[in-house]
Amino acid sequence: MNALRQTSPWAVAGKYLALALYVAFALFPLYWLAKIAVTPDKLIFSEGTALVPSRFTFENFQTVLLQTDFVAYFRNSLIVSLGTAAITTMIAAAAGYAFSRFDFRGKRLIIALMLITQMFPLLMIIAPIYKIVATLGLLNSLTSLIIVYTAFNIPFATFLMQSFFDGIPKDLEEAGMIDGCTRFEALRKIVLPLTLPGLGATLGFIFTAAWSELLFALMLINSNDAMTFPVGLLTFVSKFSVDWGQMMAAGVLALVPSCLFFIFIQRYLVQGLTTGAVKG
Amino acid sequence: MARIELNNIAKSYGSVEVLRDVNLTIEDGEFIVLVGPSGCGKSTLLRMIAGLEPITGGEFQVDGRRMNEVPPRDRDMAMVFQSYALYPHMDVARNMGFSLEIRKAQKEERSRKIADAARTLGLSSLTERLPRALSGGQRQRVAMGRAIVRDPSAFLFDEPLSNLDAALRVEMRLEIARLHQRLNATMIYVTHDQVEALTLADRIVVLNAGDIQQVGTPLDLYERPSNKFVAQFIGSPTMNILGIDQAENGVKLKDGTLLKVGSEQERRRAHELGVRPEHLDVVAEDAAHMKGVAELVEHLGSDTNIHANVPGVGPVLVRQHGHYPLRAGEAVNIAVDLEKSHLFGVEGQRL
Ligand SMILES: Nc1ncnc2c1ncn2[C@@H]1O[C@H](COP(=O)(O)OP(=O)(O)OP(=O)(O)O)[C@@H](O)[C@H]1O
Numbered sequence: 292m293n294a295l296r297q298t299s300p301w302a303v304a305g306k307y308l309a310l311a312l313y314v315a316f317a318l319f320p321l322y323w324l325a326k327i328a329v330t331p332d333k334l335i336f337s338e339g340t341a342l343v344p345s346r347f348t349f350e351n352f353q354t355v356l357l358q359t360d361f362v363a364y365f366r367n368s369l370i371v372s373l374g375t376a377a378i379t380t381m382i383a384a385a386a387g388y389a390f391s392r393f394d395f396r397g398k399r400l401i402i403a404l405m406l407i408t409q410m411f412p413l414l415m416i417i418a419p420i421y422k423i424v425a426t427l428g429l430l431n432s433l434t435s436l437i438i439v440y441t442a443f444n445i446p447f448a449t450f451l452m453q454s455f456f457d458g459i460p461k462d463l464e465e466a467g468m469i470d471g472c473t474r475f476e477a478l479r480k481i482v483l484p485l486t487l488p489g490l491g492a493t494l495g496f497i498f499t500a501a502w503s504e505l506l507f508a509l510m511l512i513n514s515n516d517a518m519t520f521p522v523g524l525l526t527f528v529s530k531f532s533v534d535w536g537q538m539m540a541a542g543v544l545a546l547v548p549s550c551l552f553f554i555f556i557q558r559y560l561v562q563g564l565t566t567g568a569v570k571g
Numbered sequence: 572m573a574r575i576e577l578n579n580i581a582k583s584y585g586s587v588e589v590l591r592d593v594n595l596t597i598e599d600g601e602f603i604v605l606v607g608p609s610g611c612g613k614s615t616l617l618r619m620i621a622g623l624e625p626i627t628g629g630e631f632q633v634d635g636r637r638m639n640e641v642p643p644r645d646r647d648m649a650m651v652f653q654s655y656a657l658y659p660h661m662d663v664a665r666n667m668g669f670s671l672e673i674r675k676a677q678k679e680e681r682s683r684k685i686a687d688a689a690r691t692l693g694l695s696s697l698t699e700r701l702p703r704a705l706s707g708g709q710r711q712r713v714a715m716g717r718a719i720v721r722d723p724s725a726f727l728f729d730e731p732l733s734n735l736d737a738a739l740r741v742e743m744r745l746e747i748a749r750l751h752q753r754l755n756a757t758m759i760y761v762t763h764d765q766v767e768a769l770t771l772a773d774r775i776v777v778l779n780a781g782d783i784q785q786v787g788t789p790l791d792l793y794e795r796p797s798n799k800f801v802a803q804f805i806g807s808p809t810m811n812i813l814g815i816d817q818a819e820n821g822v823k824l825k826d827g828t829l830l831k832v833g834s835e836q837e838r839r840r841a842h843e844l845g846v847r848p849e850h851l852d853v854v855a856e857d858a859a860h861m862k863g864v865a866e867l868v869e870h871l872g873s874d875t876n877i878h879a880n881v882p883g884v885g886p887v888l889v890r891q892h893g894h895y896p897l898r899a900g901e902a903v904n905i906a907v908d909l910e911k912s913h914l915f916g917v918e919g920q921r922l
Pocket residue numbers: 584587589607608609610611612613614615616763
């Protein structure tokens with residue numbers, strides 16, 4: 292027993308070294324983003340490759356927040372992402388539950404269709420989507436983005452939710468129904484609390500996807516006041532120069548809601564909520 | 572309290588017929604055990620009674636009222652699942668009181684009933700734990716507790732003890748027997764384990780491949796099995812089935828030995844002879860019906876199981892009470908208790 296547990300200090304050191312390398316590799320771009328954001332404009336090119344700038348400044352943040360439309364982009368993105376995440380997750384949860392628990396006619400067909408939609412490169416359908424949105428008179432509106440994002444994210448979100456529902460034993464709902472619940476009550480009082488990790492993961496996934504989506508936003512939005520953040524970011528690229536410092540400052544700010552969102556949902560992401568339900 | 576009637580109950584999934592023509596009346600307060608091999612439809616039958624599985628044929632009545640379409644919550648039955656199915660996000664007390672919570676029972680009544688059930692089941696000190704922090708046996712008790720706080724008209728158990736170790740199983744079996752005596756409620760209990768079936772049941776229902784083979788008291792099934800299937804399913808170790816030929820005033824074993832059993836009319840249709848291992852005896856050479864060689868001898872302390880091979884007849888299992896000093900390879904002389912042997916016809920029916 293002990294012999295198995297006792298690992299050599301070298302193995303432990305090696306493990307931590309590998310982890311440290313991985314973390315450094317994964318976080319380096321973020322560090323670089325933050326670094327450039329706080330580097331004064333004059334120094335960006337002169338000491339471009341130094342790991343730590345010789346002087347710090349928050350000027351870029353100030354400019355971005357006060358002198359550009361960044362706040363508006365940010366608000367637009369927030370509306371679109373939250374809207375998309377909420378609507379998609381709601382629909383996906385309902386569909387995922389149905390796929391997981393019921394047998395109905397056309398189930399396989401619907402699943403097949405949903406899989407097929409995931410196979411097309413987005414570029415192929417941009418033009419028809421543009422046409423549809425234009426006909427509906429929804430160009431330059433946040434609504435159009437929410438609708439399009441929702442449509443594109445539902446299949447994956449549904450499969451994700453279905454797998455979470457599949458992980459909850461059917462016995463639990465049946466026990467609930469025998470204890471006096473209607474199917475809906477059993478869903479609300481027993482299944483839903485156990486699916487919170489799944490809902491959290493789905494919300495987070497969709498939120499992030501919508502938050503960073505560029506292609507459709509670029510196509511469907513032209514007016515400045517409906518621009519989402521990724522499109523807005525491109526305004527820092529002018530014909531003659533790129534405003535690196537401001538762009539990076541905006542990037543750092545854009546990370547904030549994603550981080551907040553994940554901090555908020557992370558307690559629902561903690562797995563293992565169903566342990567103890569069943570044995571064997 | 573409930574008298575449960577199953578009239579020509581059938582179940583099929585699409586074209587797959589799982590249960591056929593099940594007729595059974597369960598008296599108020601009776602303890603019925605459903606047994607049968609894996610996949611014979613025990614769980615399905617129980618789930619149809621609970622309302623979890625639609626009934627595709629026949630009529631299901633409780634106290635004379637048709638219940639086929641009544642949803643589970645209105646059937647007033649409690650069920651203990653094989654998997655226990657405890658709500659993982661609720662503590663023990665809330666798990667047990669959930670049905671009362673749903674039925675909007677008064678808070679004091681709820682706590683009183685939960686405390687009562689917890690005391691009965693020895694769970695009083697665990698009421699604030701979550702299921703994941705309980706042992707298998709404790710989870711099993713919580714599942715039982717959830718059923719008894721409700722005071723339902725019938726209890727349904729689907730192999731409630733199959734996940735427990737042997738000692739705990741015996742203990743919980745006694746617990747269930749005590750519970751039945753105390754509550755005197757109708758209970759329907761599914762199990763593979765024939766010891767559970769024989770010790771708990773007022774009547775046992777033997778199912779095979781979707782058909783009821785026999786319904787009777789444990790002793791009925793042991794002494795008067797209606798066919799070869801029941802004869803081999805009930806009793807441990809399994810009954811010996813020996814091939815026979817018909818003869819003038821008895822039946823002949825395949826090695827030619829004449830056994831005087833059965834009436835002439837029975838003998839005419841006899842195809843096989845069934846003898847339980849405990850109805851075979853090791854005797855002196857001149858009193859023997861069969862002479863064989865012990866191939867394996869199991870000393871269990873209370874009993875000795877002798878696996879013998881009789882030339883011409885085949886393998887025969889003999890059970891001797893107590894310790895019997897015999898070793899593998901030695902010769903055994905076996906006598907058949909003719910009074911307690913059974914004749915089976917070609918279709919396996921008992922004659
Ligand atoms: N959804 C289904 N579709 C088709 N056949 C099914 C379905 N559910 C169960 N069956 C079949 O019904 C039969 C009875 O199943 P059931 O679960 O009642 O068996 P059981 O007697 O409880 O077995 P065990 O002792 O292994 O629990 C099995 O042969 C099974 O394959």
